Amino acid sequence: MRDCFEVRDGDALGRIGALTVPRADRTVETPALLPVINPNIRTVSPARLEAEFGAEILITNAYIIRGTDDLRERALDEGLHGMLDFSGAIVTDSGSFQLAEYGDIDVTTREILEFQHAIGSDVATPVDVPTPPDASREAAEADLETTEQALADAEAVDTGEMLVNAPVQGSTHLDLREEAARHADGTDLDVFPVGAVVPLMNDYRYDDVVDVVAAAKRGLGADRPVHLFGAGHPMMFALAVAMGCDLFDSAAYAIYARDDRYLTVRGTNHLDEMDYLPCECPICTSRTPADLRAEDDDARERLLAEHNLHVSYGELRRIKGAIREGNLLELVETRARGHPAMLDGYRTLLDHARQLERHDPAVKGAFFYCSAESARRPEVVRHHDRIGRLDAPARLLLTGGNDPSGDRFDATWRLLPPFGPVPRALSETYPFTAELPDRTDAAAYEAAARGVAALVDANPETDVTVAHDDWPASARALLPDSVTVERLGARPEPESEAGPDRDDE
Secondary structure (H helix, E strand, O other), X not given: OOOOEEEEEEEOOEEEEEEEEHHHOEEEEEOEEEEEEEOOEOOOOHHHHHHHHXXXXXXXXXXXXXXXXXXXXXXXXXXXXXXXXXOOEEEEEOOHXXXXXXXXXXXXXXXXXXXXXXXXXXEEOOOOOOOOOOOOHHHHHHHHHHHHHHHHHHHOOOOOOOEEEOOEOOOOOHHHHHHHHHHHHOOOOOEEEEOOOHHHHHOOOHHHHHHHHHHHHHHXXXXXXXXXXXXXXXXXXXXXXXXXXXXEEEXXXXXXXXXXXXXXXXXXXXXXXXXXXXXXXXXXXXXXXXXXXXXXXXXHHHHHHHHHHHHHXXXXXXXXXXXXXXXXXXXXHHHHOOOHHHHHHHHHHHHOHHHHHOOOOOOOOOOEOOOHHHHHOHHHHHHHHHHHHOOOOOEEEEEOOOOOOOOOOOEEEEEEOXXXXXXXXXXXXXXXXXXXXXXXXHHHHHHHHHHHHHHHHHOOOOEEEEEEXXXXXXXXXOOOOOOEEEEXXXXXXXXXXXXXXXXXX
16 A cells, blocks of 8 residues: 655655554644553553544554463454554554564564454554664675565555555665665555664764664655654654654653653753753643652652653644744754754754755745854755856856945845855845844855855856955855955955955955
């Protein structure tokens, strides 16, 4: 089955989508969080997840259910929806996590898919092999062969309306991830989880997570729903969505609560170290940290889990709003300032700016320049790539202000950091209405200089003059030798001194 996913809005690689889950007769809006339900431990009941938190979809473990006599009989008798008391979509895992943890499981892909179908799963998972990060290439290739066979076995099972996952593995070998994604995309399976990234997230290797997901996205069609397996901390949702992930699952909301850990969009706090609750959810507005500490273990765990869910769902709503408003990358940048590892992740995301640019809307509301990283955003890359399409006159002034030395040019264009040359006719269009700080950093000027270089490269016959207002030397050094450089308010410099390395003081 295909055509189960529709992209309805987008920003960077992030998108608001609709995942149609026919067996559940439900269309799930993405990005979506799938709370993990341990069949043996229910910190927050599925019915409450649905009624109070708005959960449309969750995930549980079919392998555990199959291997536990009473759970197996109940699931076969009542069906998963009846057993869990949940009317939304239910995704089931296959035991691949147990395979990664313990090295062996006693079930095949055909057996576990048939069992998932029998208990009423809406989205099932084959038995893939989650290859851990930094595995040898030989091990990753061998595991991929096993996973690809599992996908072939899954295609051979009659699953009716049940959707089936096609996990993308490959460890931290990016070419293998891309190859695995392309192979999965060529199957007739439906949802594409990027697997074995939990160890990276546990070690705060968000830069590697970005590279892995970017590689997988290169191998997948643009309309394929992507599930980031095991990603459940709200601090990284915005980054993951900007990478193009649509579904997230984790038991973090419950596991962290069990250890008295309190989730925020900036990281994790320990309840014992808190004097205030910095949240507007119902748990936090009616209690203090002392109140929570005074609860018995079960009540405190439940209340913390509820807070963790509130902050997680709240962040996803915030992300959807940012996508709709066209400022997702501004939100990612805000989150990146909360933790050094998140900043590494954001900078790595911008390493893939060209990949983002292919899907980033050409028109949005406003471009906010918030840091040196903003100079590397897809909008800047797009302008530099397309600047050669502009018709440049024979004598062109690029200026950050007025003509510094008389009217001797055929045309005057704006010189706008970080974009560079902007024809006056485009000045009031996105993204050239950008909001910049008064204290513009060197990165913005350097990006503008690269824009000038792109224009000169595309128009070698044009006589270009750059009139700057005290640009830093690092930016001036990036200007082509053929460019005449003037400071605003100064007389033209002698031609013999023209060049990118001279001192314009």
